[in-house]
Every structure is written in structure tokens, then in C-alpha cells.
Amino acid sequence: MSSRFKTALLGARDTIPMLVGALPFGIIFGTLAVSSGLSAGATLAMSALVFAGSAQFIAISLIASGTGLVVILLTTLIVNLRHMLYSASMLPYVRHLPQRWRVPLAFWLTDESFAVVHRYYQNATVPLAGKQWYFLGSCLAMYSNWFACTLVGVLLGHALPGMADWGLDFAMVATFIGIVVPLLRTRPMLVAALVAAVVAVAANGLPYKLGLMLAALLGVIAGVIAERLQPKVIYPEQDQGVTDESL
Numbered sequence: 001m002s003s004r005f006k007t008a009l010l011g012a013r014d015t016i017p018m019l020v021g022a023l024p025f026g027i028i029f030g031t032l033a034v035s036s037g038l039s040a041g042a043t044l045a046m047s048a049l050v051f052a053g054s055a056q057f058i059a060i061s062l063i064a065s066g067t068g069l070v071v072i073l074l075t076t077l078i079v080n081l082r083h084m085l086y087s088a089s090m091l092p093y094v095r096h097l098p099q100r101w102r103v104p105l106a107f108w109l110t111d112e113s114f115a116v117v118h119r120y121y122q123n124a125t126v127p128l129a130g131k132q133w134y135f136l137g138s139c140l141a142m143y144s145n146w147f148a149c150t151l152v153g154v155l156l157g158h159a160l161p162g163m164a165d166w167g168l169d170f171a172m173v174a175t176f177i178g179i180v181v182p183l184l185r186t187r188p189m190l191v192a193a194l195v196a197a198v199v200a201v202a203a204n205g206l207p208y209k210l211g212l213m214l215a216a217l218l219g220v221i222a223g224v225i226a227e228r229l230q231p232k233v234i235y236p237e238q239d240q241g242v243t244d245e246s247l
Contacts, residue, residue, distance in 0.1 A: 007134045008133045008136055008137030010137065011116070011134035011137030011139075011141070012141035014116050014120070015112065015138045018142065019142065019145045022142065023145065025149070026153060027153040029043075029053065029150055030047075030149065030155075030156070030157055031154075031157035032061075033154070033157075034153075035157060036061070037063065038060065043150060043154050044147070046059070047146055048147055050076075051107070051110070051143060052076070052079075052080055053146070055076040055079050058075055058079060058212070075213045078217045079212065079216045081216060081217060084223075085189070085223045085224070088224070089114075090114070090117075090118065090121070093128065093131070096128075097132055101132055105136065105139060108136075108143055110139075112142055113142050117134065117135045120134050187226050187230055188223045188230060189223065191223055195215075195218055195219045195222040196216060196218065196219025197215075199215040199219065200212060200215035203215065
């Protein structure tokens with residue numbers, strides 16, 4: 001077994017706790033999507049091509065309420081702007097990778113994979129060269145798990161129409177708490193979380209999920225500003241002389 005494959009398996013293995021937390025979340029999405037009027041094909045295509053759990057939930061709730069396409073697109077876009085913070089945190093570690101790596105890894109990056117992968121990249125005892133295979137393993141584990149759970153949800157949605165009311169979504173809330181709390185060690189992350197929380201509570205009564213959209217937008221903006229104002233950190237791994245030829 002090659003070292004690259006072993007590293008990818010390690011990334012997938014370390015992501016297992018996140019897979020367990022996302023499992024009921026994905027199933028519930030599948031059941032809610034079909035009950036909201038989406039076809040099985042459209043539901044599976046959304047999980048395969050969008051691959052953004054929170055944005056997908058918001059999208060189907062807006063679709064069910066008859067919201068216009070422009071509002072749906074803008075809302076999901078703003079909700080996913082938090083990935084700007086993830087990108088800023090990961091950039092020092094992946095800037096040396098060629099486009100054929102950065103593009104798919106950017107698409108597959110989720111909250112769960114970021115929590116696992118970022119911790120691994122911060123381990124300076126492991127050489128930077130080859131860490132992208134760990135990144136890939138974590139992402140593929142989450143992607144395949146999410147699609148499989150969506151499929152199960154679609155199938156159960158037809159057999160058990162009331163499954164969305166079973167309260168299984170508590171597992172994803174616990175998972176997100178486990179993701180967020182360890183990341184609140186830096187000023188940008190703390191500022192983003194506090195601003196988003198305050199705005200979400202204050203704007204909870206706005207229609208069309210606008211409170212959530214506003215909280216996400218202002219949280220990301222606050223985090224980016226805090227990131228820019230923070231003193232630059234020099235990462236020792238950047239001096240390891242990694243080149244594209246070594247990939």
C-alpha cells in the first residue's frame with residue numbers, strides 16, 4: 001500500500017466522528033427535499049453538485065415557500081461566505097499546490113473537513129509535502145457519506161413521510177458545536193462567531209431566513225476584517241521548499 005493511499009485513509013479515518021454527526025443530517029435533508037416537492041433526481045443532484053448542507057436546507061425551505069430564484073441564490077451564496085475564512089486559514093498550507101489540486105479540494109471543503117484537516121496541517125512534525133492526500137481522504141469521506149445519506153433519505157422519505165419530525169437533527173447541532181468550539185482559539189474566528197451569534201438572535205424575526213443570511217454575511221465580514229488587522233504569522237512549513245514537481 002502506497003504512502004499516499006495510507007495518508008488518504010488516515011484523513012478518512014480521522015473524519016469518522018464527523019461522518020456520524022452528519023449521517024442523520026443528510027438523511028433528514030433527503031426526506032425534507034422530496035416532501036418539499038423536489039424530485040429524487042433533483043435532490044441527489046443538489047447533494048452531488050452543491051454539497052453544502054446548511055445551504056441546501058435553506059434552499060429547500062425557500063423553494064417550499066415559493067421564494068424566487070434570485071433570493072434563493074443570494075441567500076445560499078451569503079450563507080456559504082464563511083468559506084472565505086476557511087480559505088484564508090488554509091491558504092498558507094495549500095498555496096504551493098497546482099490548480100488540479102486546489103480546485104477540487106476547494107469544492108469538497110466543508111465545515112467538518114476543515115476542522116479535521118486544519119488541525120492536521122498545524123502539526124509541524126509532519127512534512128507539508130503529501131499532506132494534500134490527507135485533505136483528499138477527509139473530503140472524499142464526507143462527500144460520499146453526504147451523498148449516500150441523501151439517497152437513504154430520499155428512499156425513506158417515500159416510505160416514511162413523517163421521518164423529518166423525529167428530531168434526528170440534534171446530532172448535527174452537537175457536531176457543529178464540536179466543530180466551532182475548538183476553532184475559537186484565534187481572534188478572527190472568535191470575532192466572526194460572536195458577531196454572527198448576536199446578529200442571528202437580533203434578526204431572527206426577519207422573513208425568508210434573512211436573519212440567518214445577515215448573520216452569516218456580517219460574521220464573515222467581521223472575521224475577514226479581524227484577519228486583516230491581525231499581525232501576520234510566518235508559517236515554518238512554507239520554507240520547506242515544496243514544489244509542484246514533488247506532488
